[in-house]
Amino acid sequence: MALAAAAAGAVVAVTLTAGTADAGTGTGYLHTSGNKIVDSTGATVRLTGINWFGMETDNHTFHGLWAGRPATWTQQIDHMAQLGFNTIRVPYTGDSLRAGATATSVNTDTNPELVGLSPLQILDKVVNYAGSKGMRIILDRHRPTAAGQTPLWYTAAASEASEIADWQSLASRYANNPTVIGADLFNEPHADGTDPNGTGSCWGCGDTTKDWRLAAERIGNAVLQTNSNWLIFVEGVSCDGNGGSPNVYDNIPDDPMACDWWGGNLSKAGTYPVRLNVANRLVYSAHDYGISVYDRQPWFKDPNFPNNLPDVWDHFWGYLYKQNIAPVLVGEFGSTLQNPLDTQWLTKLMQYMGQGTNGISFTYWSWNPDSGDTGGIVSDDWNTVNQAKMNIIGPYLNPPVGGGGPTSQGPTSPSPSRSVSTSPSPSRSASSSPPPANGACSATYEVTSSWPGSPGGFQTTVTVKAGTSAISKWTIKWTFANGQTITQLWNGTLTTSGSAVTVTNTAYNGTIPANGSTSFGFTGTWTGTNAVPTLTCTA
Incomplete structure (x- = not known):
């Protein structure tokens, strides 16, 4: 923090590979060239x-x-x-x-x-x-x-x-x-x-x-x-x-x-x-x-x-x-x-x-x-x-491209001396809309975490992908079948009618280049079973 001088679509779960992502933040170590930061391949980052x-x-x-x-x-x-x-x-x-x-x-x-x-x-x-x-x-x-x-x-x-x-x-x-x-x-x-x-x-x-x-x-x-x-x-x-x-x-x-x-x-x-x-x-x-x-x-x-x-x-x-x-x-x-x-x-x-x-x-x-x-x-x-x-x-913002952990995990941290009881890691469940055609879009719904309770809670990422042509706006729709409720949503505009959910793009993430993607996320509550809904995407 400073003081003034004078005053003081379809994207599935990430697959990890060696090196950092091959786009977004580049591949391998970074260096400079003139006024640019470039990756190990010479691509600008x-x-x-x-x-x-x-x-x-x-x-x-x-x-x-x-x-x-x-x-x-x-x-x-x-x-x-x-x-x-x-x-x-x-x-x-x-x-x-x-x-x-x-x-x-x-x-x-x-x-x-x-x-x-x-x-x-x-x-x-x-x-x-x-x-x-x-x-x-x-x-x-x-x-x-x-x-x-x-x-x-x-x-x-x-x-x-x-x-x-x-x-x-x-x-x-x-x-x-x-x-x-x-x-x-x-x-x-x-x-x-x-x-x-x-x-x-x-x-x-x-x-x-x-x-x-x-x-x-x-x-x-x-x-x-x-x-x-x-x-x-x-x-x-x-x-x-x-x-x-x-x-x-x-x-x-x-x-x-x-x-x-x-x-x-x-x-x-x-x-x-x-x-x-x-x-x-x-x-x-x-x-x-x-x-x-x-x-x-x-x-x-x-x-x-x-x-x-x-x-x-x-x-x-x-x-x-x-x-x-x-x-x-x-x-x-x-x-x-x-x-x-x-x-x-x-x-x-x-x-x-x-x-x-x-x-x-x-x-x-x-x-x-x-x-x-x-x-x-x-x-x-x-x-x-x-x-x-x-x-x-x-x-x-230039979003990171998911995947690509480090070539080495760095120093291995020893296990803490204090034992901890934890819940099992939730399985990641996902569903996708049909693959995008020319000028269309698709979407993937992925539950990234879930926890029990009365009601339980969960967090979801929805990834929107353009087809072979760029799109300038998108709308994702689905219907919850098991009483799920969205409590907080980011990177999208939410409208609900009963169990029917509609999410449209914000002013800054509506334009997606051909074969590109963006995402929005939300948290919610669930009772009974947290079933994954079927999505539709229109552009």
Whole structure:
């Protein structure tokens, strides 16, 4: 999370194969070519992901693991993938990597397989399950310690050497697992806005104690010594530190383009680039936020707002992409959207980053609803989707292609010492509508989880596939025969009449290319038997 610079069809169950998915997030390890991220075959990959935080806090693991159904840890990853997010950026602190670190606030009734596991062992599970969905993982050194964010990448309690050791440990741990694609070296280095002498991080100032560009080279090259396959993500600073003091709390007018969001200022990276010993591994990462986070950024007051924003982004980081210098990933951006101007900001930013394969990669902040300044994609139940946000973000997502777990499962987590009684894994039941013809569509209904009760509960994914011609809208219909009731549906518009169910596309997932697919999901209740209905699909 950032502070302002001045303020501080038919798709069946997934078949697992070696390597990550052959589309969506690409195949094998990733590297760079000009301003693009490419896979092992040279195909362009665009990361359109989400931040899931918590491992950087004193919980030492993902927030939301305290939630119940339908938001178990696997269901949350399923939900991210169903919405179209193909990457998870995972903030962490070195404290969570230490021997004896304990993960807290885990609902052991709904996540029994996590009982007794260390933070790293839980991370292993998330990595491997996300990989099975065709997703990628970016690890983010979010804080030196769980105590909080700092202007510099090191503190008296957490040295640069300790940061390098932590990164090398993680690089070694996931060296044979291409689901984990790289290291976001340090989150939001920034100037100390209370100090007119310009302490805190700078870019290109040459002082090894505060020049983040030089530190990124030292840390990044150390990581690549351990795992040369990783991408190295390097964030900007807030104020570059060259040619004067940073913006501070005083009565002297500041240059409106001297400082950006924490981590957002890469304006000097063209002149002072990060130099890595392994070619084609550098990705620059910027952060950007809306008015709900900090309303005094000068560009928000411009009478030409929001049409002035592309020039702002060009200045701070967009030029790196537009001039083919290096790829850019916007690692954090978000808003509550409570201010109508933020809707304009987010809409303009999504347009700027672009659609399809050729565009700037991003990871939205955040999945979590407990981000105080921005809220999340899901609400406090960790399941209900904020549709206003998804209506803007959804059209720009490149969904992961299911399947393709890692070539290695990574370190094997020992069984927890505490024994746990669990219910048998539910069998996955599915039915399909007829195969799609030219200009038509088909659909598959798959019960992905089910649990007993009075009534019982279940979660279902419905996948819609186009035939040999693209479609621009779709409608799925079925009739429940055993008293099932839908309680929550996402990625579709629901209409019911008794037991008859109709689901139509949303504004962002109606268009499906030839032989392509999309999906929606829902949770529901059942009594008696949870029979699988017969679906019809019209386009």
